[in-house]
Amino acid sequence: MPELPEIASRAKELNKELAGSRIESLEILQPRCLNIPVEKFERALKGARIGEVTHHGKWILGNTDRGWLLLNMGMGGEVLLTTPGSLPKKYRALIKFEDQRWLAINFWWFGYLHFAEKDRLSEHPMVGKLGVNALDISKADLREMLSGQRKKVKSILLDQSQLAGIGNAYIHDILFLAKIHPLRVANTLSSEELDHLFKSIHKGLETSLKKGGAFYELNIYGKPGGFKQEDILIGYREGKPCPVCGTPILKIKTGGTSSFICPHCQEAISHEEVREMKIQFISIL
DNA sequence: CGGGCTGTTGACTC
DNA sequence: AGAGTCAACAGCCC
Numbered sequence: 313m314p315e316l317p318e319i320a321s322r323a324k325e326l327n328k329e330l331a332g333s334r335i336e337s338l339e340i341l342q343p344r345c346l347n348i349p350v351e352k353f354e355r356a357l358k359g360a361r362i363g364e365v366t367h368h369g370k371w372i373l374g375n376t377d378r379g380w381l382l383l384n385m386g387m388g389g390e391v392l393l394t395t396p397g398s399l400p401k402k403y404r405a406l407i408k409f410e411d412q413r414w415l416a417i418n419f420w421w422f423g424y425l426h427f428a429e430k431d432r433l434s435e436h437p438m439v440g441k442l443g444v445n446a447l448d449i450s451k452a453d454l455r456e457m458l459s460g461q462r463k464k465v466k467s468i469l470l471d472q473s474q475l476a477g478i479g480n481a482y483i484h485d486i487l488f489l490a491k492i493h494p495l496r497v498a499n500t501l502s503s504e505e506l507d508h509l510f511k512s513i514h515k516g517l518e519t520s521l522k523k524g525g526a527f528y529e530l531n532i533y534g535k536p537g538g539f540k541q542e543d544i545l546i547g548y549r550e551g552k553p554c555p556v557c558g559t560p561i562l563k564i565k566t567g568g569t570s571s572f573i574c575p576h577c578q579e580a581i582s583h584e585e586v587r588e589m590k591i592q593f594i595s596i597l
Numbered sequence: 598c599g600g601g602c603t604g605t606t607g608a609c610t611c
Numbered sequence: 612a613g614a615g616t617c618a619a620c621a622g623c624c625c
Contacts, residue, residue, distance in 0.1 A: 314604070344619080370605075387604050387621090421620055422605070438606075463613065472606080481604050528604080567614065570603090 314385035316446055316477030316517050318525035318537065319367045322391055325532045326372065326415075327365035329393055334361045334410045335376070342404040345419065347426040356427050357381060357407075369442050369476025379430050381407075382439055386423035392416045393532040415532075446477040447517055451510045458498040458506060465501065466494035466566055469513075477517070481526070484547035484572040486516035493578040494564075494571045500582050519543065546572050 314322075335357055343350045360378035367373060372391075374381035383391070392400055394416050399406075403416040405425055417425065426436065434440045444453070457475070461468060466487065469478050478486065487494050489512035492505055501509070520526055523538030530536055545555055550563040554574035562575050 318604095342620090384605075386606080386619095419620085420622070421603090422618095424606090467614080479604060526604090568616070 314388055314529060315370060315479035315482050316367075317482070317520035317523075317539065318529045319370050319372060319385070319477070320521055321525040321537065322532060323365050323367035323372050325393075326374070326391070329413075329532065330362045330374075330409070330415070331364055332362065333413070335359065335407055336410045337408045339406040339408070340404075340425070341406075345404060345423055345425045347424070353425075353427050368439060369445060369472055370479065371439050371442070373433075373439070380426075380428040380433050380436075382424070382426040382428060382436065383417065384424040384426075384438070386419045387421045388529060389417070389419035389421075389423055390530050390534075391532055392418075392530070392534055441473045442476040443472065443474040444476065446475050446513055447521075449475060449513075451507070454510050454513075455503075455506045458501055458509075461498045463498055464494065464566070465492060465496045465498045465509075466571065468498050478513070480569050481547060482516050482520070485545045486512050487571075488546045488574060488578060489515055491577050493573060493580045494566045495580055496582065502582065505582075546574060548572060 337358055338354045340346060340350050340353065346353050356379055357376065360376035363375040363377065365372065365374050370384060372383040374383070385391070390400065392415070394400065394414050395412060396414060399414070400416050400418065403418045404423075405417040407415040407417070409415070424438070428436045428439065458465065458468060466483060468474055469483060469486070470480065483494070490505065490509040492501065492509060520537070520539035520543070523543075524531055525537035526539045527536045527541060546561045549561050549572060551560050553559065554561055554577060557574065557576050559574055559576040562573050564571050564573060
């Protein structure tokens with residue numbers, strides 16, 4: 313699950329290794345992952361020199377003197393810094409650098425390798441619409457974002473156009489840390505809950521970011537991230553006891569995705585809403 | 598062996 | 612408007 317901790321780690325590694333390097337040629341084995349025809353893509357980036365590699369949400373942004381190289385890892389995959397003699401078994405694209413280092417890119421299901429013109433990044437249909445990075449949003453802006461919407465809190469936090477970088481893996485622990493149920497209506501969150509959520513976003517993402525991302529993704533040198541299975545609090549731990557209260561963790565359906573929650577620590581509706589429902593019920597009588 | 602599950606994203610429907 | 616479904620293309624688990 314390449315989400316912010318993994319993507320930010322990859323961007324940092326790539327920047328360290330490739331800033332200043334020149335692309336000699338490209339080999340695209342899966343043209344469907346591109347946003348433009350292969351020939352055009354190769355022509356655009358052949359000979360380009362990498363400036364800085366950064367990230368925005370789940371997108372890796374390679375700034376070159378010829379335009380932007382944009383990479384989205386989809387549901388997972390590898391970006392490996394290899395040599396012609398040590399290629400992985402499987403890859404969808406190769407970016408070959410002048411110094412005989414090859415970047416081998418693989419998505420295990422789907423992913424994007426896009427190009428954007430130098431001054432046209434904001435016009436890219438996906439990158440251009442991204443919201444602020446999840447670790448960069450201010451407490452006031454997060455508060456405003458959530459208090460203005462009647463959508464479920466989980467769907468807002470996962471909406472990349474509002475907040476970039478959180479995905480369906482880290483969301484479980486973030487909401488658990490905040491003691492907020494994923495299906496809570498955003499504008500019913502109390503001031504305390506919003507504060508708690510702000511802190512929990514940082515805690516949930518930074519714990520993994522500091523360790524170079526999750527164990528199920530490899531860094532560019534082929535080594536797994538240091539955020540281990542046992543570092544996950546409740547995500548993917550159905551039936552196991554909640555680390556706070558011991559209640560068995562529940563796996564529930566939340567729209568198209570699953571969520572893991574502690575049914576005791578994360579209540580589906582707020583006390584406020586329960587009170588309002590009671591008042592309404594009594595008034596009907 | 599077949600079906601259901603899984604980290605993303607956006608287009609489409611009601 | 613918001614929520615659900617599906618489809619891009621693999622691999623694992625039961």
